[in-house]
Amino acid sequence: MSYDHSDVPLDPSTEEPAAVVAEPLPEDARLEFSRLPEDQQAEVLGGLDIDDAAEFVERLPWEQTVDVVAGLPPEFAADLLEALPSDTRADVINELEKDDAEAILEEMDPEEAESARELAQYSDDVAGGLMITELVRYDESSTVQDVIDDMRENADRYRDYDVQYAFIVDADERLTGVLRLRDLLLSRRAKPVLDLMIRNPLAVRDDMTLEELETFFDEHNFIGVPAVDGAGRMLGVVRASAVEERLGERKDLAYLNTQGLIKEEVRSMPLFRRSSRRLAWLSVNIFLNIIAASVIALYQDTLASVIALAVFLPIISDMSGCSGNQAVAVSGRELALGLVRPAELMWVWGKELAVGLINGSALGLLIGIVAYLWKGNVFLGLVVGSALFLNTVVAVSIGGLVPLILKRFDVDPAVASGPILTTVTDMCGFFFVLGLATLLLSKLV
Template sequence: MQVKQKHSWEVLRDYLARDDSKGLNDYLSALTGEESLRAMSRLDAEEQQLIMARVSPESAAEFIEYIPSEPAADLLGELSPEVAASIVSELDSDDAADVLAELEHEDLEEILRYMDERDAGEARQLLAYDDDVAGGLMMTEYFSYPRAFRAGAVLQDLARREEEYDLHNVHYIYVTGAGKQLLGMVLIRDIVFAAPNVRLAEIVRPAVSVRDSTPLDELENLFDENSFTAVPVVDETGHMLGVVRRRAVYDAVAERAESEHLKSQGIVGGEELRSMPTQLRSRRRLSWLSINIVLNLIAASVIAQYQDVLSAVIVLAVFLPIISDMSGCSGNQAVAVSMRELSLGVIKPADFYYVWRKEAVVGLINGVVLGILIASVAWIWQGNPWLGLVVGLALSVNTVVAVSIGGTVPVLLKALKIDPAVASGPILTTITDMCGFFLLLGTASLMLPLLSAN
């Protein structure tokens, strides 16, 4: 008889029930990041807190590092400040700052109070930056030496700090002057193959650096165009503050894209995992869905005004969702382009007319093509060219309307300091549905004798 293997979350519960902290720590440490996230997400909040409190700070930090910042902060906020501080202290400085930034002010101050004074100071320094600039993405752990240091002395120091070296996957050594003034960088292999008595000043290379205020999009472009694993971050005087890693930049870009996607789908208020409290998840979703009920009722009111037309030519009901969906797709394409250009700084709110003109031209071309296609289908199916004309005309005009709205609404919302990712979708859907229904049914009412002739 085959014995059923227990799921990882069931194993964790068993260790908790036996109060076996060592077994719990060893088992969690043996899981991959993905496996530990899956296992912990199946436990309730109280069980998660018990596990975090009983495993070593190192094991807890490995798990915290793998989950999104907001759920991680929620978990830490429920622990005692002393335990939470011990876990945060094991995180890389950039990861620690990401998690701490999501905490309530009171919880943040309590945790910082229990942290090492130097670690707490570095955390406050990083928290002072926005999370989408180099200063907010950098880590303060890096290797730097004065220019007068010799290669042999550097290698001896690296050997002494072997664990730290492995942890941060070091590829570069930074050469600094008085007051941490960045002078350049040296590759690890240059030091290894240099004579022991060679000074760093003799093998130093120019270093590409970024200001602490450099925005995320510029950092993304920099790493796209170069093979750096990290770049040094300096202040306005050229003093080195930290390094920003390629991984940190790409993670931030991915998180931003995911956040915008979640907002566009009605998940507002931040990250959502199914392990989060049910009431919180429900409340966040309802805030969007409730608004959508009102907006859909507005769009449906247009149909209500033309009930007689629909009764007379019932086939029009088949084309209502087609025109709504096709126009929505065209509009969403325009929204996506505007969102991307806004994030890159290619367009500003002042470019409203420019955006509309460009989109209107594309919409006109696509509208004519799509209109001809749908008109042909309607004509062949029902054998009535006038039906084809009504349907094709409605889709053509509504396509122009959809791309015009989709392209310009994000720009307008940006000017009003409203998040375009949240509001663009509902506005686009409501307007395109109303216009599409009105164009189809309004035109049909004018040509009713021709449409009902067959």
């Protein structure tokens, strides 16, 4: 099925709507498509077969996929979503504005729309949000002939499914067995599926977390696993590839968060949306930096008297920040792997304190020697060396503990740990340098 958008002017560099996505390299196709205005993107997709359009849209960056669907006419968007895998379809519905989502759902097949609504209720970090519902299931009373007949009658629908197993359920839709298609094809037609199925198969609950799913697939070399609700009713299948993909997305988002980007961003997105997302982070950092800078203002007379201290302020701040970021990374990783609990603050602090004392001593001694050799003043070396030692201890303590504290209050550690650590290490670093210098001012001038 294709859609007529002849009333929309096409970019003169594009001879046909499908030409943009007919490039030999997907990267080139995505690049050209992303530069088109919204109405021309709709025209390009409308000129494609709906399955080809869905496959192309699924290859786009996630934020762009949502924007493209939101910009399509509801009827076209509904057909496009129906051609996407059920888990992707639900994720898109979740990201759309409520009015846009409802307009599209109204145009979808009622059964598909209801399924999308149910899946959209799940978080994308649990089994229910990762599972697909494209599967074949049969009642326990079925025979081999019943299954084969059904597969032939619904061949067009099942052709797009990743069918390797059939799932057997009882009258209450509870999962009771898994049927391998190889066993099905090699058995007598009158044989009951009960005699062929693998009984009591492993399954995961629909509320199982991403970390638990990762552990499950690490322990079991499965391509996919059935997902059931609390009553054991068959809901869908969670694929190992979906879990790996989501873990990768989470790591990418964590990296973006550390760089001050709240969500995924591509430059083809609307200007003011990109600007507002960045400002949300930058405006907070202005106030955090003012707090740190206020310490310098308190000791401006000391700094004016011993101008050499200005050279070491950024060094001490940066080196302590690096030590703190190492501690943040370790705590974040252990939280993700389940190797530490948010309540184990004292245990984590003890471990980080030991590292901080050793590394702080080594780094403080090194920078102290550099300061002495530069100015020939042992007290300058003592001030900057002691300041780096103390600030390193503070930094690793903060870096190790803050992620646990944030996790305990359901705040994403990746988002908030960085600004907190930066502010504290800057403020404490400036305070230690200038405070110690003030105490020893007569020895420094």
